[in-house]
Amino acid sequence: MENSAESPQDPQDSSIKIANPPTTARSTAEKISFGLASLVVAAIAGLVIFSWATERDRPPVLTLQQSGNIRHTNRQFYVPFELSNIGGETAESVQVSAELKVNGEVKETGNVEIDFLARDEKAEGAFVFHQNPEKGELVIRVSSYKKP
């Protein structure tokens, strides 16, 4: 009985134009997917506004520390480090350098560049030495960065 009302709804090819209901009445499916879509957009916009509100308008604060133990493999010593930016802004081209002094004399140096370090971001890496850093004095420090 409902067949006559149903027939123009044929989903296949040619009747596409007819198949679309008048635009004033959106189908339930469209309403639900619009609801979900608004939720997604609102969530992202909300997160942006939240980050904006909590954005600390201050320069990068870079902290560097040795993370974990020194690894000794194949006559090389690997000193892992962890660099984090606990400041507000992003730092670009962060230079981390290391110096190994034995008996007050600089024996080996190392350099790493970290491309980008956003706020609250961490970067990890390692310095590699030929001499045992534990037998000398190891200084690792952040030497420079530039504003993006």
Added chain:
Amino acid sequence: MGRSNRASNQWSREIQDIVRGASGGFLFGVPLLYTMEVWWIGSSVKMPRLILAMLLTFFIVLMLNRTAGFRKATDTTLQDELMDTVEAIAIGLVCTGLMLILLREITWETALPESLGKLIYESIPFTLGVALANQFFSGENEADTSSSKSKTATQHSQGTLTNTFADIGSTLIGAMIIAFNIAPTDEVPMLAAAVDGLWLLGFMGASLVISYTIVFGAGFTNQPKRRQQQGLFQRPISETVMSYLVSLAAACVMLVFFDKLQWDDSWQIWLSHSILLGLPATVGGAAGRLAI
């Protein structure tokens, strides 16, 4: 019975609209996803600028929705267009987010502002693609369907081999158009450094799903023709797999052409780089088979 039928009709139409939008987004957005400068800009962008970007996208997409859009309906009111704009942006955001996770550009360790920056900047071309979805293969609209049908009829008589070559050819052309721009850049090795082992399987899966969706799921104008075409791999699944292999081979050849792969590289590098470039190549290949 009639009611449940109508409801499932509604849903299948709605899902097809969304899938069509997402397919358009992939065609437009994938090249920018493989651009590291955009990841970097996203990393350091200020929040007010992101809000501005979202607002701008909203207005541009609204304008596009007035002319193209991703739905088949043509008689729309401003309210419909506003709703579609929100939906287009949501489709763009969700697909871009999934792709960025797949590319390992957004991980658990990525800071929130950085993720938002990457997500919103990368989603702009994606969202434009969603809004243009209907326009992409407008070469043949309904008026054109009859002529394409007659063309198909002549192709029938030419036999399956010709059609198979036509498929391979159009896949190759499409793959070249999209992936040729990406092959010589440093993004592929960069992404390969972040992607390991099983993650590559995810890439393969995503490539296959996106390719299948664009050609068979999205309801682009050309699809009836594709289903009719006779060829050696004419079932949707086998066509998808075969064209994926063609795209992978094309990606590999392009990488060799640009000296990005050398004979003395390990086979793991060959494999991972080809699979990574294979994704945009497959998207291009799928578009190629629809367009040509």
